[in-house]
Amino acid sequence: MTFDNWLPLLILLTSLLPGIVIFVLPEERVRWRTTLNMGGAILKLGLIGIMIWGVRHEHVYDFRMPILPNIELVLNADAMSVMMTALSGVLWFLTTLYAIAYLETSPQSRSRFFGFFSLCVSSTVGIALAGNLITFIMFYEMLTLTTYPLVVFRGTPESMRAGRIYIAYTFGGGAAFLIGVAWLKALVGSVAFTEGGMLAPYVGAYATQLRFIFFLMISGLGVKAALVPLHGWLPKAMVAPAPVSALLHAVAVVKAGAFGIVRVVYDVYGIEFSGELGLLQPLTAAAAFTIIYGSVRALFQDELKKRLAFSTVSQVSYIALGVGILGPIATIGGIVHLVNQGLMKITLFFCAGNFAETLGVHHISHMNGIGRRMPWTMAAFTLGSLGMIGVPPMAGFISKWYLGTGGLTAGKPWVIAILVASSLLNAAYFLPIIYRAWFREPAGSWSARPSIGALETHWMLLFPPLITALLALLAGLLADAPFSPLEWARLITAREYRP
Amino acid sequence: MTISLLYALVGVVLLGIGLYSLIIYSHLVKKILALNVAGSGVFLFLVATANQTSGPVPDPVPHAMVLTGIVVAVSATALALALACRIHQVTGTARLTENEPE
């Protein structure tokens, strides 16, 4: 075992161990807790940096531990896992910063919050680094469990109800996924992720069973990825505190589902083989329907977080759409959207949290003129929304561009129609907010301007959305630079389609 | 019909009677008695199996088993009776209520 073998585990432990220690820490040890949180986050970023560099240079990071006779716990880093890990590492750091300020006055236990928060990020990293389906399941279920206490964190009847719904959906999905995996294991004996897929040799004997297994696994993953009709839990889970919604909806949970779909299609079945089996059309159809449905529902929400939640439902399916369209260009679009959507959506949630925390504004109808009171936050919000709509040069534009051209190349022009329709709908539900915030007269009880010399809100609440908005902008502007998300998605695609 | 077969059959019948009474009677002392009858049936059966050896001396192992079994039965009966007394003290009845408040 060398350092390269241990690195994936170390990255996992940088959030797992602080999480465990935080549980044990007494409530009033604020400084210890903050140090642990931030120290772990920074250390994780450093290690991820090493890993990015290494993967680019074809290093193999592979940690194995047998957990069953002939099944191993595998953590390894391929191009795809590094991207996901980097995304969660960066966003964890920012969200932790945000959460520390956000929860300063919470009556609930902050030890519990940050403990589960760290475990939740560890699960996400574990999902990203999982080298086979068993390891994936392990962290996938751990994610469900560790997010539950966060969803019900406030303990109000409403949040308890949301928690119940969340559990019902996710465990139902988890069970379907588990059966799929167990079946696959019994059928072919292997559950490892292999670049390019590993099931093609079995097509003759097991085609029907493999189709059924695919259905089970995708419907299991579809719950977390909020594919319609499995999306019901997501808007309800909005009762969670803002940092939780931000991380949950931008990275951890929905991305775990989307990432799982990507893994199953590319690294278990193999994209070409999935196409041969005819598995992709239903997936694409479900994704397309979800995109439209989510956007339409978002139009009618007045509560800001609810509108964002339905927007998530819609946007995450871009990833599934990119996966479903057979062809490298669409693949790039789908994969890059994993990152882009994460950056943009977390920005929006941070901002929504700022409005709620600073001014007590939860509804869009109360947002008149809010841009004058909180210009920086609103600027970040604007950038995020424009990105969602797909206005160049924001990150969202890159995703949509590749998805569109990918659809055309694959001979599916209707993809363009979906994209256009969805973008129009995005514009329809985001632009009014932006208009209200900047151009309407303030009606709220807050003073029109922040006092001179003071920030509009706590700096730890303000900087994270600014940074993520900036990153979302840069991801679009510098799309061709080395180590940009797009460039990385191309690397992944090249490896997936490698003959 | 040998005498040991008769013992064995009587043993089985006693076991049956004991188990039947255990189920139909609700008074605890009767239940405990029923268990003892059933136990005696098993012991009788065991003793009957001792007659298998060809020689004049019967097999001692079943006797030892029966002795052990009797001691165990005495102990269990004592504990059961003590519990029954206590239940009578606490609840005022020597029967188990069908659906206990849970």
Next chain:
Amino acid sequence: MAISGVENPVTAVLLNFRGYDTLLEIGVLLLAALGVFSAVPSPVILSKSTPSPILILLLRLLLPFIVLAGGYILWIGKYAPGGAFQAGAILAAGGILLSTAAVPFNRFATKTMSIAMGIGLLTFIVVALATMMVRGNFLQYPVAQAGTLILVIEAAATISIAIILTILFIGGNPEESPTAKDEGDKAFIIERDNTTK
């Protein structure tokens, strides 16, 4: 049968060939007594009334014979039907007579009672472990001493069995009985019956 150290085959099976069963069985007996103690805080049978003089007289006459019979049965177990359980049961009959005669136990008796209850099992285990250290196997008696060791175990077991059976009859811990504390002095000492053997 010679190798077992006793001539009665049933005793040989009980104390030697399948002695382990018997060890656990004495455990069951002690356990039942403990169960009764813990379930029933004070004895069910012992009453506070003063013993009737006739019963006392009967006891005075009977007890020596009971003890004698117990000792004989214990000893004869080596050659013929008999042994610790039978002897213990006979002695227990004496104990039961004592308690039905409402004879309370004195303070000394209650203190040593728990020792007497445990002594049978304790001796058995100690002998079993000691023989294991000497000869390598649990309860593997040295051939020459087998008879003696079996008698020692049986004697100790008889004491315990007698006490425990009496206690099971009384249905509770006499230590907790109200009479044990104030009227202790004028009573028989139940242990004396067994220790005289």
Next chain:
Amino acid sequence: MTLPAWIVSLPLLAAVFTFVFPRIRIWAGIFTAIITPLMVVFLGREILAHGAIQMQVGGWQTPLGIQLYADGLSVAMLGITAIVIGCITFYARCYFTGDVSSRYFWPLWMFLWSALNALFLSGDIFNLYVTLELLGLSAVALVALSQTADALSAAMRYLLVSLTGSLSYLMGVALLYAANGTLSIKLLATTGAASPSIATAFALMAAGLIMKSALFPMHFWLPPAHANAPAPVSAVLSALVVKASFYILMRLWLVIFEPFINPSTAQLMGVLGAGAIIWGSVQALVAERLKLLVAYSTVAQIGYLFLIFPLSSITQSNHTAWQGGFYFVLSHACAKSAVFLAAGSVIYSFGHDRIKELHGIVRRMPVSMFAFALASVSLIGLPPSGGFIAKWLYLNAALTGGHWWWCVLIIIGSLLATAYVFRFFSRAFSYSPEVVEERPVPWIMEWTALGLALCALILGFIAPAVTTLLDAGNPF
């Protein structure tokens, strides 16, 4: 090899000492709780190195003498017993402080331990009967320890069931002895031949053992007994005592009966297991008290154990099914004891365990609730936990043979388990500002529960080692 004898004798000696010298009872108990696990570890090393161990008690060969027999399976059971009882001993030391029942708890507790050890080491069907009785009586006495009307009735019912079960088992022993002239399991395996008396013996023994291990529909005695006993007792009853009779049934099935018995018997056991899973889970869903919920969860989990019969009758997955079944036994032992201890801490602190009134308990006793949650992960069968490994082995066994309906059952059971666990947690997490009177719980009580829950978790990571141990000496 004298270790097996020591493993039985030490707790037995401790039982006598804790009773005769009550002043040192706690120290004698704790001493035993430390030494016995060590001896089990040494025994395990011996068996891993040299295979199964036989010990002829008294030096007499079978059929004359009794054989103690230890293979990997016995050591695994001894080990889990040592871990669970060892941990609970420390818990009990705090739980019973200043309580009159403490005086009798310790000797009874040591008797129970000794009975379990003797049972797992026995290679003789009559000796097994004696250990069963020792176990049953100590368990009953422990249930009665809390002296409430409910506990006494529950103990009485338990005693009657236990005695009936033992008698039925003893009758089976008598039949086997009459047919084969031996009591040794090893010899019975070689001398047995299919005959009506073998079948009757199996029916009697299985019926008795099923009663004692509370398989649906013979489970009626379990919920009151386990719910009303003092918490350390409930924990060990659910974790170990019901498993002990299951263990005997498995041993007999594996060594003696499997070739002679009609395969549809295995399916019948599976159906009863399915009934237990569904019925137990549904009852747990509507239970109003926490400990009752946990007790019904035990009923359900026992159902999983009996799925071992149909699954192991699938030829190509026989071995996987056995491992899965015993992995269930091990992980359930840790998880369920942790859950009961946590529930016990709740009662200790609040004086009741009515689920409806346990708002916001997560804030008041976070460690216990964390233990509860962690153990629930294993009970539901979510990764990473021992319960998941067991479930995975089962799924694998069922799917390899194409018997997918068992999979559906297992998954339904998991979902129901999720439902009843989270029904409690949605109370436990809810926020209520009201101040409830509570009694501080000693940290040892909270942390032993957590320790056991962590054991269930760790079992999810060490499956290769555990399955190697289970296979040592080829018990399957």
